[in-house]
Amino acid sequence: MSCRYTFGGDEHIFVEVDEAMSLEAFFVSLSMTNAVREANIKGVTEICPANASFQVKFNPDVIHPDDMMAELKRLEETAESAEPVLDTRIIEIPVYYQDPWTHETLMRFRERHQDPNATDIEYAARINGFDGVDAFIEAHSGAPWFVSMVGFVSGLPFLYQMVDRPRQIEVPKYLRPRTDTPRLTVGYGGCFSCIYSVRGAGGYQMFGITPMPIFDPQQKVSYLKDFMVFFKPGDIVKWKPITREEYDAAIEAVQANTFAPRIRNVRFSLDDYNADIDGTNAKLMEALYAG
Template sequence: MSNPRIFPIADDALTIEFGQAIDLGCYEQVRRLEQALLARPFAGFLESIPAYASLSVFYDPEVVARAYPRFPTAQAAVVNYVEGLSHAPWTESVEAHREIEIPVCYDLRCASDLPLVAQRCGLSVAEVIAYHSTPTYRVFMLGFLPGFAYLGLVDERIAVPRHPTPRAQVPAGSVGIAGRQTGVYPTVSPGGWQLIGRTPVPMFDPQANPPARLQPGDEVRFVPITYEAWLDATTQTQ
C-alpha cells in the first residue's frame, strides 16, 4: 500500500486517505485496508466506511485508551494501529466481488435526459446506451440516500456533469450519470444527475439483510430491456 494521509474527523473517528480522485487503484487500497482492519480489529473499533479513495474509521475512545495506555491519546493509538496495518505485507486474499446485473430501460419514456446527453456528447442515443451498458462498474461506496450506490467508472465519452439546478423529484429506479459516476436512485428524491434510464429492480428494502441491494466492492452491469419489459416488471414489484 502507498503511504496514506491520516487525519481526525471527530473525537472518535479518523480518515485514511489514499488519494483525491475516482481511481480503481486507490479504491483497491481502501478495500485491502478495510478487510485487514475487519480481520484484525483493534480494541474499541466500531465500524469503517469506505469512499472512493479513503476509509473512515470509528472507535470508542474510552475502550481504546484503556486497551493501549502507552499512547497519550486514543487517537494516537488508532493512528499507530492503522499505520501498522497499512504498511504490513498483504497476505490475505481480497474478498471476491459479487457480480450483479441490473436491467435498465433506456426508452425515452424512462430516460428524460438521454437525448440531451447524446447531443452534448456528439453521439447518437444508441451510442450513449451502448457506452453506458457495456462496462462493468465497481460500487465504490453508498451515500446520499439509503441504498444509493456510487458506481464507476463511466466511459469518458458520456461523462456529462450534473444539472446546474437539481430536480425537485426524481422517480425511484432512475439511472443517472454525473461525470464518471453512475448510479440508481433507490427512492423518490431530489437529484441533479442526468437521467438516462430506469430499472424496475428495488434498490433498497428496509426488511432485507442487508437492506441495500448493492454493497461496496460489487461489480455491476446494466442490461438493456424494453419499455414493455420494464412496465411488466414494475407492475410485479408494486
Template sequence: MRCSFCEGESGVPKELRRQKSRAERTPVARIRINSVRPLSCRIGPSSLGSIPWDGRNGVAHRSARYDYGGDRYVFVEFSIDMELAENFKTLSMAEAIKQAHIPGIVEVIPSICSMLVEYDRASIHADPLIRRLREIEGSMTQLTEIPTRIIDFPILFADPWTTECAETFKSHHNTGQVPNLDFVAEVNGYKDRESFIHALCATPYWTVMVGFTPGLPWLYPLGVRNEEAIQAPKYNRPRTWTPDRAVGLGGAFLAIYSVRNPGGYQLLGRTTNPIYDARQRHPDFKENPVLLKPGDILKWRSVTREEYDQIWAGVEDGTYRFGIKPVTVEPEAYLRDPRGYTAANLGGS
C-alpha cells in the first residue's frame, strides 16, 4: 500500500510536491526597518542570572547534559543559550579533558556552548567515558585562563565583490538595500556608514567556535552590553554563492566565509586574510590549514582599496604576515567587568 509520501510519475513524493506548491504560493515576508528588534543574545555579567551559583570560589556552575553522539562520540551540552560564560566553560573543560590524557579519546571539538568528544571504541566505551567526563566537570572549581591570540584583520567595507553579490541576490534581501552595510547601519541606529564602521572596528570579536565550512569562525562581540551589540536579521532567502573572505553578520554573530559557498548573512565587506589554506602555501598556515581556533580574538581594521590590493598581493606571494599577538584571557575577570577588562587587555575602546 502506498502512503501520501509515495512517488508519482515525476519521481517526486506527492506530499512533498503539495508542500512545495503551498510554499510557492506563500508570499515571503519582508522586514520593515522599524520592525527590527534586538535579538535575545546574552553578553557579559547579565547572562549569569540564569545560572545557579554553587559557592565554589564564586564560579557560576550548572551541570552539563551528556548524551551519545552516534557510535563514537559523546555530546556534552552546557546550555541552550548563547552565553559567553558558558562558552568560557566549554573551552575550559575542553582544555581540562586534553590535559587529563584519557586513553581512547581521539579529539575534543568545542562548539558555542557544547562539545563533541570523539573516542576509540576499542579503547573505551561511552558510559565509562561519560563518568570520567563528569568527574572532570565536577573538579572544575574555576574557569581556567585561556591562552589565545589577538589577530589583526584588515577589511575593505562595501567592497566591489560583496556588493556585486548583494546586487545579484537583491530579491532575496529583507529590503533590497545594497550595499548591505547601509542596511545594517540603519537597523542598528547609526547615523551613517562611517559611524557604524568606527563602532565595529572598536569592538574585539571572540571566536566562539569554528565550523560549518572549513575554518569558518563564529564571532561574538566582547566588552559591550546586550543592547549595544551590533545585530541584523539574515536574508529572507539564502544566496547560492558568497565570495570567499566575505565578512557577514547574522543575529549578533559575525562570520568570515572561508570558501565560495551559499549563505544568508548580511554582507559587510571583504577581508584580506584567508582563513583556510588547504595546500598550506602561506607561511602562517604552515602548521594548520585552518587559521583560527576557538578563543581567538579578531580586531577589525578598515582599509582603503589601495591598501587592500597591496596587502592581498603580499598575502598571495607570502611576504605579508598576519598581525598576531599572544594574549591570555582571564574569563572570571572578564565576567566581572566586561567593558573595563576588554579595554585594558583586549584592544577594545
C-alpha cells in the first residue's frame, strides 16, 4: 500500500492510503495520524483520520507546505513498521430496527428512492441477496463494526463491518438526498453504517434508530460529561436489536440520565483478525459480555 500525497490548497495536505476501503487502509490511516500527533510538528492545527485516507491542516506561515509534505512522508515509514494492534473499547449500541420514526420519514421521501415500493431495509435486504429483512438484520447486527471515521457533522460515526469482503453489505445512497433525517437514525450508504448525531439532511438508507444520544453540546448526558462527542475512530461497535418496549425503557433511562452504555476495553490485532475473522469477533463478544 503506497500512499498518495496531495495539497488541499496552501493549508492542507490530503493523504489517500488506498482508493478502496479496507481495514488495512484504515489501520494505516489511524497509525499515520497517531504518528503525526506524536511528532508534534510545529504549525499543525488539525489531524483528521478518515476511512482510507487522512488530512492534516497546517499554518503555512509557520511551516512551508513542501516541508510539511516531507515530514508526513517521513512518518509513513514509522507508521508502516508500527504493529497493527489497537487498544480500544467495544460498545454495545441498541438499535430499534424498522422503527415508526424513520419509517414515517422514508415514506415522505419515497420519490427520491431507488425502489419507491419497498422500505429502505427491504430494498437493502433484497439487493444484497438476503432472504428477507430478519436475515438482513441478523447480518447487520451479527458481526461487530469499526468506527473508521468521525465527521460529516457533529460527531457522526462512519462504521465499517468486521467481515470479509464477500460478506460486506453494500447499498447505494438515496437518488437525491433527503432534507430530513431523524436524530439518532442508524443509516447505511456504500459499505458504511452511520448514526446521524443530529437531525438534518441525509442520503443514507435508514434502517432503524438508537435511543442512545451520541452528541450533547450541553454535556448533560452522564457519559458525555467529559466531552460532547461520544465516538472516536478505532472504537468497535456491536449493534443490539431491541423491541419497542426495550426502546421505550431505554428512552426513559436516557431522560432520567441513568442510561449507561455497555463498554469494555479490548485489544484488537489486525494480524489475528486476518488469520481468523470469526474467531476474533467471537473473542470480542466474550469481552463485551463478560462480567
